Amino acid sequence: MKHTSIMSLLTLFALALLASLSLHAASAAAQITGYSIQRVNHHIELMYTGHMVINDTLYLSGQAPSSFLIGLPYKYSSYLLKAIAYNAGTVFPVELGVQIGGQSGFYAARVNLSGVSPETFTVIFLLSNQLVTESGDTFTVDFPAYPAFEVPVAMCNVTLTLPSTASGVTIDKADGVVYAANFEKENLEPFTYSPAIASFTLTGGGLQLLNMQTLNRQVTVDPAGSISCIDTYRVQNNSTGDINSLVLYLPVNASSITVKDMFGRTLGTTVSKENNRLAVNATLAVALRSSESTLLSLEYDLPRVVPKQGTPFNVTLDIAEYLNYYVEDAAVTITPPEGARLVSAGSTEASSIPLGISKEVFQEKVTLSLQGLSYLDAVTFPDGAFTVAYDYSPLWSSFHQTIWVLALYAVVAVAYALWRKPAIVKPKATPAAVPFSVATEQIDTFTEAYEEKLKLSSELKLLEERAQRGRIPRRRYKVQRKMLEIRLKTLSDEINTLKGVFQRAGGKYADLVEQLERAENKVTEAEQAMKDAETRHNAGELSIETYKKLLEEYKRQKTNAEAQINGILLRLREEIH
Known part of the structure; x- marks a missing residue:
């Protein structure tokens, strides 16, 4: 009995000691580090495409350090797409892949607080949709239940935000x-x-579960200040089943909305408002199968630009705030009216955004090139938007009409002068035409460039197939594709220049170029016909037998056209030997 009482007292003492240590842990950490974490709101949200947003808002007390570490289990590092840290008015630099507290098994981010000592700030991690799996109507999500820090956290509130129709969590x-x-x-x-x-x-x-691979946005402003836009997406089905409809997002002030597929067919749509965005649900003409990709064009108008007296036109666009998905590569081109003069594009706060300005005779354009675009990137734009300012004179709207009137007047004046006083033309000896020669080096350059273009085009198709089958890492695929496309563009420009030389030379060279271009058109037509036949077969419009017959016929046409191209190149090579 006495022994039992002693054991009970020891147990109570141990429990009291543990409670005391727990209560004073945060205080001790604050004394060592100079700060403590009072609360963390750990918010996990799934975008429409299944990409995961981990939003950690921290509430500190004491003196915040110059840099701050936050970590995830290392298994999530291969899925990490982006990290952003900010508080009200400040975006902090983030360094990824650092170690946290000498501990293994973690992947950490170092947030440089830039001499600021915030009481509250937010760190966001964006992870790929490969952490989401589906089986019919059941989904599973692999995510970090808690963030990892160097010091204890008094309270961590965790929220998993799912679509409103989710149940049985x-x-x-x-x-x-x-x-x-x-x-x-x-x-x-x-x-x-x-x-x-x-x-x-x-x-x-x-x-x-979709991959929004590319977005090409064309924004055109007419002389009256009306804004029309076309967003062209390349979308890949990353799920295990077919997709019959999908949602594209627009600014809440968009109007006159139309969605078209890659063949120019207008798709059925329903538009609804979700918070600060419009959700455009488009029904596909042909179901998008697993791992397949397609192009969709979203056409819409934005409110008209109306300048104040004595001020330039300002086109302000929400670039990312409404995008409830992750776009791998995006380009936004803003085209003011012909004759407009750009005053400014963006601001010093947005100086890190890749920006290009192209100038033609009467036209200037602004292009933003962005990688990894979603609503999270709104914090990188001043006030969440991008502004282009330009000066424009209304007289430019009648520029082309004025040119036509002047040209017509000149023609009439010349005709009248000739009628009043016909010129006396003395016979002259017509000088013999000087033939335009083609150097053997130009022929050699042309054939080598063309053969290299054929080889690289074949490599690009093979690379696309490997990427669609998941046999090459996405990052390596993008790098190799970019290198091939740059080289192909250089070769195409060189080939087109030499084609012009051959056409000016006339004779057999001009004839060979004409034959070559006809054969190229036949190859393009055959490839497009094969794609159309596949689409019709997938839609049930063609039986398997008819589809196979058509495919064989189009392949035969393509093979014949390619043989013609090789024959033309052979004839050109014979000219230099």
């Missing part, structure tokens, strides 16, 4: 299973390593 994590989309953790220990799996049922859409 279960989260399995190291410290227990919860059956809700939010939970909290008191006294979160330093270097917490806690991957979690969330499962839920989803009906009625709201989540499509």
Whole structure:
């Protein structure tokens, strides 16, 4: 009995000691580091395409350090696409891939607080949709249940935001299973390593595993200040099943909305408002199969630009704020009216944004080249938007009409002068035409460039096939594709220049160029016909037998045209030997 009492007292003493240590952990950490973390709001959200946004808002007390470390379990590093850190009015530099506290098993980001000592700031990680899997209406999400820090956290509030139609949420994590989309953790220990799996049922859409590979946005402003836009997306189905419809997003003030597929067919759409954006749900003419990609064009208008007296026109665009998905590569081209003079584009705050300005005789354009674009990037634009200012005189709207009137007047004046006083033409000996010669070096350069272009085009097609089958890392694929496209453009420019030389020379050279261009058109037509036949077969318009016959016929046409091209190149090579 006495022994039992002693053991009970020792147990109570140990529990009291542990409680005391827990209560004073944050205070001790603050004394060592100069700061403590009072609260973290750990918010996980899925974009429409399944990409994961991890938003950690930190509330500090004490003197914040010059740089701050936050980590994830290392398994998530291969899925990380981007990291952003900011607070009200400041975007902080972020260094990825650093070690946290000498601990293994973590992938950390170092946030440079730039001499600022914020009490609150936010760190965002964007991860790929490969962490989301689907099986019918059931989805699972692999995510870090808690962030990792060097010091303890007094309170960590966790929220998993899913589409509104999600139900049956279960989260399995190291410290227990919860059956809700939010939970909290008191006294979160330093270097917490806690991957979690969330499962839920989803009906009625709201989540499509898509890769938005490219976005090419053309913004055109007419002389009256009206703005028309065309957004062309290349979309890839990253799910295991077919996709019959998908959602594209627009600014809330967009109007006159039309969606077209790669063949120019207008698709059926429904438009709804979601918070600060418009959701355009487009029904595809042909289902998009797993791993396949397609092009979609979104045409719409934005509110007219109306300048104040004595001030330039200002075109202000929301570049990213409404994009509820991740676009791998984006280009935005803004074209003011002909005759407009650019005054400014962007601002000093947006100086890190890749910007190009092209100038022609009467036309200037501004192009932004952006990688990894989503609504998260709105913080990198001043006030979340991009502004182009230009001066424009209304007289330019009648420029072309004036030129035509002057030209017509000149023609009439010349005709009248000739009628009043016909010129006396003395016979002259017509000088013999000087033949335009083609150097053997030009023929040699042309044939070598053309053969290299054929080889690189074949390599590019093979690279696309390997990428679609997942046999090459995405980053390596993009680098190799860019190198091939740059070289192909250089070769095409060189070939077109030499074609002009051959055409001016006349005779057999001009004839060979004409034959070559006809053969090139036949190759292009045959390739397009094969794609059309495949689309019709997928839509059930062609039987398998008819499809195979058409495919064989188009391949035969393509092979014959390619043989003609090789024959023409052979004839040109014979000219230099």
